[in-house]
Amino acid sequence: MKKFLALLIVSLGLANTGPATAAGPEARIARLALDCIHREYPNKIAHVMNSAEDAGTPSTLHPVFYGCFDWHSSVHGHWLLVRLLRVGNLPDETRQEITAALDRSFNEMGVSGEVAYFEAEGRKAYERPYGSAWFL
Secondary structure: OOOHHHHHHHOOOOEEEEEOOOHHHHHHHHHHHHHOOOOOOOOOOOOOOOOOHHOOOHHOOOOOOOOOHHHHHHHHHHHHHHHHHOOOOHHHHHHHHHHHHHHHHOOOOHHHHHHHOOOOOOOOOOOOOOHHHHOO
């Protein structure tokens, strides 16, 4: 896994970002997701509207997955952070930052809002199968 992450770091141009740090490739990859999962704009919304009441900001429409430019990229970012917590060799500081970010995202109101979005008329197939696969 370390070879793959190192190759990914180089291919994304992240090998020499900022001052020298002891953080390995996992922490640098985590930084990508941490820097965007709660950044609402810019944003591309792919959203079916059945009436004017369906208009809303990204965070209103998707209270958990509104960042990273679009819904499925936000889902990807959250998945990445959870996966890195599970298998990554991360400094304690990065683990704490990831945990805080996930706690901010996954709260009762946010999850209820995401569920409500999918229960609304005309949204059963939203981002399927692509985004739903990452969500699962």
